[in-house]
Structure formats: structure tokens, C-alpha cells
Amino acid sequence: MTSLAPATADTALHPYDLASPVFKAHEGGKLRVTSTMDLHSRDALSLAYTPGVADVCLAIAADPTIADTHTWRSRVVAVISDGTAVLGLGDIGPAAALPVMEGKSALFQQFAGLSSVPIVLDTTDVEEIIATVVRIAPSFGGINLEDISAPRCFEIEDRLRDLLDIPVFHDDQHGTAVVVLAALRNAAKITGRTLGDLRVVVSGAGAAGVACTNILLTAGVGDICVADSRGIVHLGRGDLTNVKSILAKTTNKAAHSTTIEKALEGADVFLGLSAGAISEEAIASMAPNSIVFALANPVPEIHPDIASRHAAVVATGRSDFPNQINNVLAFPGIFAGAFDVGARSITENMKLAAAEAIAAIVADELSATNIVPSAFDPRVAPAVAAAVAAAAVADGVARASTLAR
């Protein structure tokens, strides 16, 4: 379910069958807006609409916090995309991205009971995207950015976090990072290591690669070496973006500068976040009891059955193998927890708390093939929400005026 390296598909040649189960499932769309009140009487209408509604409008004009309790907005997530990095399909545009955003909104509702509205944008300009989101923000309680290509996604998220006082969360970065950290905590425990013991090689320096690297460093992972399509990200390269230049400074204590295969020799963890395949030989060269997360979808960087010949723990992004790294474990509970306490932002501690909560769910059932809960485990979203809410309060970003669910 993680969106990884974009690759522009030859869409004009892709065949499709409108009678197939997939198309039948999407017919008419996957969302509905309903009213929580019956408005078919004069009394109901005069309370919910004119003239009664004027009292609520005036109260909000006098005290804006009343909008948090007396409109729907404080529990609505906008799922926003420009369609530039959709699933593994690449830049397919806003209309073609809408089915994914609708699905994401449906997941917010089904897994956390939150309302969510998909908004696809007819622009790919960074400044226009930022301006548009700022202008529609008073309608929503939180902004979930989705499937926006790197490196644009970094600037868009950073600027929006500065400009808005509601949670802004780029799920392709931080949702993935939270679930990867949760899984890595449990994989380390099973193989008798601490996070500080781990030497990690990350394949991919897009949205997910950068965010995973950052959260793993924050969580105390010993050393990380990052590779992109041109090789190891290191200070000697002249072709680095801003974000990769920062990565080059914070990573690669071992000063690798050649190939990902070289970096993998003796490494504890392979974290695949790109479509680039990795050879069995490279996996075999890792440290004993290695950990392999091959998260490219639908084709992992190495087949999990092959990786299992050498690694002690193997995870993928696929639902048909053990240890599925699935963002749905994170984003519904993270927004629900943030909304429960009216958090003004999603802090690092809130993300770390979410990862710990996910890891803790399977603490008593931990095994090499059960390092993360199932996507459908009903304990996950409430546990994540509670941990995130507590971290928001501890970080001082909670508001008092929001109603409990």
C-alpha cells in the first residue's frame, strides 16, 4: 500500500474491462456525504438552517473555537493530491488519481470513523498547491497530502506545516516511516538487537526513503546508508538536491561512496523503498540474522521466499506474505488521536508514539512472521489514537476546545 518510486506508465495502451469486478466495485464511486439530521420539517430546518444557524455563525465570528465544536470540520481530513506520484503509476494527473484518494478517504472513515474528502488539484506548481491548500484549509481539521512527487512533496509539506495550525501529514513519507519503525523495533527485538546496534541500508531517497531515514535516526538507529538510483548518497556527490544534501550529512558514518551492494556487506537491515531490484548475493552478504524489508509494490526488490533463505525477518508491502508494512496501520489512528485533542500539528513525538503503539499491539504474539499487526486488527487505530493524543498533550500542541469523539 506504500507508494514508492514513480514510473510514468504508458496509459494509452493499458487495456481495461468495465465489466470486471474492479470496475464494478468502483462504479458510482466509493463515498457518500450524508446529513446527521433529518431536515424534512420546518422545526428541524429552522434549527439547522435559517434562521437558527445565524446564531452559530455569530458565535463563531465572536469566538472562532466554536467552529471546532459546532461544525464538522474538526473531524474532517482533506486527502489532497496533484496526481504526480500515484501508487507505482507516476504522474497520471488529478482525475486519474481520484479513485486512490477516494479509497484513502474511505479508509479514514472505516478504520477511524473520521470523515474525509478527496481533493485532487489541477496544478502541479508548488506555489499554487500551497496557496490552494491554505485557502481551503478553514474547511478542514487536517490535511493528508498524498502521492505528490519528490522532492516537491518536501517543500509543500514543510511550508504548509508552517502556514497552518492544523495537522499536515504527507502519508507517503510519515505513514510509511511510522510503520517501518514499528516493524523494525519488533524485528530488532526478535533478533536480539537494540535499534542502536543496527546498521541499515535504505534503497530509495524519495518521499518514503527520506522520511524513514529521518525517523530511524530520531529513534536511535546506529547508522544508515542511503542509496538512490545513482548510488550511495554521500557528501562527495555534486548532484544532490537540498533534501539529499542534508541526508548526506546525517547518514553514512561508514563513508560508503560506491554501490549499494558494497554497503550491504555485513549490514543488519535492508530497507527497500524503490522499484530497484536487489540481488540474492547482496542479501546473502549481509550480517547473520539480517532483516529485509522489501517494500516495493507490487513487485518487491527481492522475492520474500528468496530473501528468507538468508534473512531472519522478512517484510513486504504485500498482503499475501507475512509482515505486511501497510500505512493503514498508522494514518487513521494518527489523525484520530490528533483530532481527539485538537492538535495543531503532528510532532515527531506523536509519530514515534504511533510507532511504539503499533509495535506494542503484537508484543505478546511476536515472531519472525508477526512483527506488525494485521491491517484489520481492530485494536490498532484506538491504540495509535490514544498514544498520539497523549504525545500531543505532552508536546503542548493540544487545544482544549475540541469535543471528544
Add this chain to the structure above:
Amino acid sequence: MTSLAPATADTALHPYDLASPVFKAHEGGKLRVTSTMDLHSRDALSLAYTPGVADVCLAIAADPTIADTHTWRSRVVAVISDGTAVLGLGDIGPAAALPVMEGKSALFQQFAGLSSVPIVLDTTDVEEIIATVVRIAPSFGGINLEDISAPRCFEIEDRLRDLLDIPVFHDDQHGTAVVVLAALRNAAKITGRTLGDLRVVVSGAGAAGVACTNILLTAGVGDICVADSRGIVHLGRGDLTNVKSILAKTTNKAAHSTTIEKALEGADVFLGLSAGAISEEAIASMAPNSIVFALANPVPEIHPDIASRHAAVVATGRSDFPNQINNVLAFPGIFAGAFDVGARSITENMKLAAAEAIAAIVADELSATNIVPSAFDPRVAPAVAAAVAAAAVADGVARASTLAR
């Protein structure tokens, strides 16, 4: 329910009681987004979300019309406001406008079964509003502009109609105009006149005044004299906006240039669309069997009991008197009909057809106190939708690819 002349309220001093029925009714908001599918199984998730959804994305990239049938967008109305002319409250800003927009979205759902999302904007700049709506438009099937102050609303609607190929409709203008025309058709019939016989005086040259004047002229009303807060709109005035200059050319055959009281002498119809009161003497000076629509809310330009001493037919915007001119008679059915045939715009003929459909509902029950159906008459929205859809097809603005409801 019509939004009329804005007057900025002293919001800071307005008292409110969170324990009152109005605030209880609005607690937590009035809308929810739900999913039409149960996603709590791997099979469902793999159809509605990854990997299945990729097939739908690619199909839309190859054939954009598939977005009309296989996402929710072609039956979703965005209700968009900048909060500058909310009800009679004036410029109260986006957050304070949200309860009204939520209510409007709830009415779309309850009266026409359409999904609708309220979007309030953190800008009042005309160019920024237009750019923002264009950029979010791929997410929606239609745009209902709401409570945007005149004359800005005219340019915003005109430009968006040019820029977008989905229905754009400023309800404060055209919803009001459609229901006024419906009511006036029946009032004329009851008093033994044709539309061409009527000499109408319109009080108010804001959004509703301009749109009502235009639709009445298109429908064949004999002559119309429009007054704003500075008196009669006529060619000799040096202070006219673009829109009012055009009105001055298309109206006022009798060449009035003094006061509204003078214009009302011998007139057939008074159409009040402002908060400015009108005297009993002025109403008494009208032609025999006069028609008085005093639509200011909550305080009509003249009390209907007083108007009834002199007029044959009296209508107001209030639900506690006969003949309520209520936009909810128009907008749900207009969008439903447009969506039913995938209309690319709302044409003049579609609005005229809506007015005729509303008027026809009460044809067999017509009386001086029953010139329009009740807001809750279940026949209205389906009849309006059918008439509007037929007019869209006749005007050649219908698309073929939209699914029926």
C-alpha cells in the same frame, strides 16, 4: 432562506447560549462522509484500493470520461463561500460561514440525494477565489457558489463558467431568480395577467436583484424598474458599476429617475430583495390587484399582513406566512437534473425550465396563498430535475457518459 443585502453585524457583542436547542443541533456538525463499501477484508481492500484501484486510475488516464462513472465526483456538489455576504449577517469570514455551507450541503443530500462538500475560503480576492476553485474543480461534479458579496460574485461566477466544463451556479442569484419567476408566473395567472403585462419594481441591485431582473426580462416581463440604496438605477447616474450600467440599459422603459415610491405608483409588482423597508402608502399606490414579494429575511420590507390590505398576492421569504420564496425549491433539483445528463453548464433554458416545473406543481391547487409548493413537497425536486435534464439535452450541453442515478 434567501441571502439578501449584507450588513456587517457587531459580532463581538452578540450573546449566545451553548445549551440552547440551536447550539445542541449544531454540536459536532451536520455532515458525515461514509464509504459505500465495507473495506474490512483483504478482498474488498484489494478491489477498492491497491492493487485493484490502479486499473481504474489507468483507465481514467486513457479515457477521462471514466472518472464520471467510476468515481463519486459526477454527483458531488462543492458549496463554496468566502464568507463575505452570509445570510443577512454580512462579511463574517470563512469559519463563521461554515455552519451555513454545511447546512446547504445537508439540503443537497436530503432534498436531491446528492453528496455535497462545504468549502470555505481563506481569501476574499477575486483572482485568488477563481484560481482556487479552478484548481480543486477536478474533485467535483458541480460548483454552487454561496454568500459571496456583490458585485464580486458576478465576475467570479462569469469567469468560472468560462473556465470550467461543469455546472457553476451562484445560488443567491439564480436559485432566488428561479423561484421568484415560478411564483410570479402563478401570481400573474391568479390576477388575470400575462408576464408581458407586468410592470415590476425591484428593490435591491445586489446578487438577487440583478439575477431576478435578468430572468424576468428573459421570461418576457413587460418592464422592470430597479432601485438600489441610492435610488432608481438609470442611465443618468454616474455611480453605476458595470453590472448596474447594463441593468440601466435593459430596464426602466418608463425612464424613472427619482424615487422607488414614485416608480411604484401604478406598478403591478413590488419585488423586495433588500433590507430597505417600504411604506404602506407606496404599496397602496400600486395598480389594483397588485403583487407584493417582500423577501428580506427575517424582516420583510413590509409586513405581509399590511401588504395584504392592498395587494392581491403577497409572498415573503419566511416559513410562517403563505407563499414562502425558498431557494430549496430550486437548487437541489437543478443540480440533480444537470448531473443526471452530465450537463457541462447551467443554461438560461435550464433555469427557465426549473421555474416552469416549480410553478406547474401547484397548477391544480393554485390560489392567492398557494402560488409555490411547500419546501417539503416531495414532488418538487424530481420534477425540477426532469425539466432541467430535458432542457440540458435540448440545449446540447449534456454528456453521454454519466451514469443515471
